[in-house]
Amino acid sequence: MGGFTLVHFVYLLQATLWTVVLTVLAFGLGSLAGFVVMLARTARTRWIRAVSMIYVDIIQGTPLLIVLFLIYFGLAVVGIELPALLAAAISLMIYCSAFLGEIWRGCVQSVPRTQSEAAECLGLTRWQTLVDVILPQAMRIATPPTVGFLVQVLKNTSLASVAGFVELTRASQVINNSLFQPFLVFGIAGALYFALCYPLSRLSRALERKLNVGRRQPA
Amino acid sequence: MRYKFDFGALVEHWPEFLSGALTTLQMTAFAVVFGLAIGILCAIGRRSASPALQWLCGFYVETIRNTPYLIQIFFIFFGLSSIGIKLPILVAAVLTLVINVGAYTAEIVRAGMDTIHPGQIEAAQALGLSQPQIYWDVILRPALERVYPALTSQFVLMMLASSITSQISAEELTAVANNIQSFTFRAFETYIVVAVLYLLLAVLLKLAFYGFGQIIFPRRRRLGTAL
Numbered sequence: 241m242g243g244f245t246l247v248h249f250v251y252l253l254q255a256t257l258w259t260v261v262l263t264v265l266a267f268g269l270g271s272l273a274g275f276v277v278m279l280a281r282t283a284r285t286r287w288i289r290a291v292s293m294i295y296v297d298i299i300q301g302t303p304l305l306i307v308l309f310l311i312y313f314g315l316a317v318v319g320i321e322l323p324a325l326l327a328a329a330i331s332l333m334i335y336c337s338a339f340l341g342e343i344w345r346g347c348v349q350s351v352p353r354t355q356s357e358a359a360e361c362l363g364l365t366r367w368q369t370l371v372d373v374i375l376p377q378a379m380r381i382a383t384p385p386t387v388g389f390l391v392q393v394l395k396n397t398s399l400a401s402v403a404g405f406v407e408l409t410r411a412s413q414v415i416n417n418s419l420f421q422p423f424l425v426f427g428i429a430g431a432l433y434f435a436l437c438y439p440l441s442r443l444s445r446a447l448e449r450k451l452n453v454g455r456r457q458p459a
Numbered sequence: 460m461r462y463k464f465d466f467g468a469l470v471e472h473w474p475e476f477l478s479g480a481l482t483t484l485q486m487t488a489f490a491v492v493f494g495l496a497i498g499i500l501c502a503i504g505r506r507s508a509s510p511a512l513q514w515l516c517g518f519y520v521e522t523i524r525n526t527p528y529l530i531q532i533f534f535i536f537f538g539l540s541s542i543g544i545k546l547p548i549l550v551a552a553v554l555t556l557v558i559n560v561g562a563y564t565a566e567i568v569r570a571g572m573d574t575i576h577p578g579q580i581e582a583a584q585a586l587g588l589s590q591p592q593i594y595w596d597v598i599l600r601p602a603l604e605r606v607y608p609a610l611t612s613q614f615v616l617m618m619l620a621s622s623i624t625s626q627i628s629a630e631e632l633t634a635v636a637n638n639i640q641s642f643t644f645r646a647f648e649t650y651i652v653v654a655v656l657y658l659l660l661a662v663l664l665k666l667a668f669y670g671f672g673q674i675i676f677p678r679r680r681r682l683g684t685a686l
Contacts, residue, residue, distance in 0.1 A: 301615075301661035302654045303622035305633060310654065313640070314647035318462045391525065398527035402626065409529055422537035430526040430534060437525035 244424055248415050255411030256432050262397045262407055265329045267390060270336020277341025282348055292341070299338035305399055307331045312403045328400035332393060339389060347382040348374055384448035391437045391444070398433075408432060468643045469652055479635030480656050486549070486631060487618040487664070490556040494617070495610075497557065498564025503594065505569055516565065523562035528623050531555055536627045552621070552629035560617045567609050571602030604676045611668035615661050622657070632656060 280292035299307070311334075312327040322330070351374050359369040401410035412429035416422050469476075504516035523531065532555045539546060546554065575598050583597045603610070625633035632653055640649040 298654075298658060301619070301658040303619040303633065303657055305622045305625070306636075306650055306654050306657060309633075309636075310647070310650045314650050317644075317646045395525075395527040398529040399623070401529065409527065409533075412530070413533070416533070416537065420541060422533060422541050426530055426534040426538065430522075430530045433526045433530060434522065438521065441521075441525055 244415075244419060244421060244428075248419075248425075249428070251415065252408065252411055252428060252432060255406060255408045256436070258405075259394070259397050259407040259409075259433075260436070262325065262328060262332070262400055262405070263390070263394045265325075266332030266336060266397065267393050269329065269333040270340055270393070273333055273337030274340030274344060277337050278344040278348060281341060281345040296338045296342055299334060300342070304331065304335050304396055305402065307334055308399055308403060324400065324403040324405035327403055328397070328405050332396065332400075335396065336389075336393060339392075340386065343385050343389060344378070344382055347378040347385075350381055351377045380451065384444050384451060387440055387444040387447060391440045394437055394440070395433065462647075464648060465645060466648050466652070468645050469639065469648055472639050472643070475635050475639060476632070476652065476656060479630065479632035480660060482549070482629075483618065483621055483631040483660065486553050486556060486621050486624070486629075487614070489553045490560050490617060490621070491614050493557040494560035494564050494614075497561030498568050499599065501561065501565035502568040502572055505565070506572060520562045520565050523559055524566065528555070528559050528620055529626060531559055532624060532627055548627060548629050552624035552627065552631070555624065556617065556621055559620070560613070563613050563617075564610065567606050567613060568602060570609075571606035572598055574605055575602055604678070607672050607676065611665070611672070614668070615664050618660060618664055619657060632660075 277292055277296065280288050281296070283289055283292075308328065308331040311331045312322065312324070315322060315327075355373055355377065356369050359373045364372070397407055398409040400407055401413065404410070406414070408429055412425050416425040419425060501516045501520060504512045505520070507513060532552075535555050535558070536546075536548075536551045539551070579597055580593060583593045588597070621631060622633040624631060625637060628634055636649050636653040640646040643649065
């Protein structure tokens with residue numbers, strides 16, 4: 241036994257760094273995959289839309305924890321042993337892709353139809369229409385919910401602790417196992433998460449307010 | 460890759476899967492009822508005239524919404540037992556779930572209340588309605604009707620998040636799966652079965668909420684649209 245010392249705190253800070261690394265990794269990979277999902281969800285071909293919709297529904301209807309177990313424990317049984325960081329990153333990527341794909345689909349589809357019709361009249365290709373006309377407008381709408389979702393990803397990296405990856409949650413468990421001061425240890429861990437998430441939440445809300453300035457209701 | 464899938468080994472465990480799924484549903488039901496109550500009270504608190512109450516409700520909502528559920532579980536479960544309060548695991552799990560979903564509900568309900576036009580409330584005051592009447596008939600019911608879809612999808616997400624309570628060994632679906640896979644060594648198959656079960660539960664829940672919404676919001680049913 242003993243008290244919570246500076247050494248413990250430094251250990252938690254290092255683990256926080258790993259939480260950030262995992263978040264960046266998951267969000268980066270998830271954005272790429274989510275972009276593909278968004279393209280598939282808005283595709284012209286019907287079966288591509290159907291398949292991507294089923295994918296999104298399956299991922300959104302399954303707990304992230306189960307996806308993680310499938311990737312980490314499941315693949316190990318089949319003979320593919322992934323390091324915990326990679327397994328967590330892949331699970332989070334899958335999770336991100338479904339949610340971001342759906343968020344972005346909504347944003348892309350909220351750009352008025354006349355915009356893509358005009359682009360078509362000007363003889364732009366489908367890709368040009370998407371990149372030069374639709375996306376710049378959709379991105380403005382997409383930023384607040386995307387930043388908001390980043391908070392979800394950051395919080396959900398805590399599940400990587402279940403696979404044994406030492407990020408903030410795992411590190412606080414390790415410390416608590418030796419000190420058994422759960423209120424203190426998990427309180428500090430919670431505060432560190434809060435310090436990361438709260439600014440992002442505020443940013444998301446501020447961006448949203450800025451976006452809605454034009455059509456604000458009298459309050 | 461030479462791996463033969465064998466779902467046969469899991470067949471004899473179906474009663475456990477079933478009871479796990481039922482436990483998950485029960486936890487969800489409790490959390491929805493109490494979480495909604497806390498959420499509504501908190502949303503009212505954030506709109507109240509008292510700065511202390513406003514701050515308190517805001518603190519609760521922001522703290523919960525900006526920290527991981529897993530940390531909340533550990534904080535509450537291990538924290539309570541460290542000061543000598545030993546709750547049955549399922550009670551502790553539901554408690555954390557209620558505290559968690561209450562904060563999200565509060566934010567959604569508050570957003571709904573903010574859409575009520577001040578003129579409506581002034582009109583109700585002019586008609587001499589009492590404060591509770593105004594809150595119930597003019598603010599809360601229309602607000603809940605507007606945010607009903609957002610609320611129900613939050614509850615479905617919470618049902619999925621309840622899988623995390625397996626980390627303190629609450630005997631719900633995920634914990635059951637962990638047990639079964641350690642008996643049978645069929646991790647891949649077990650988690651696939653459980654993923655399918657969660658999907659079914661999610662669909663079931665969505666249907667139930669849809670049906671319930673049709674019953675409690677007759678105006679939506681008649682007009683075919685929300686307010």
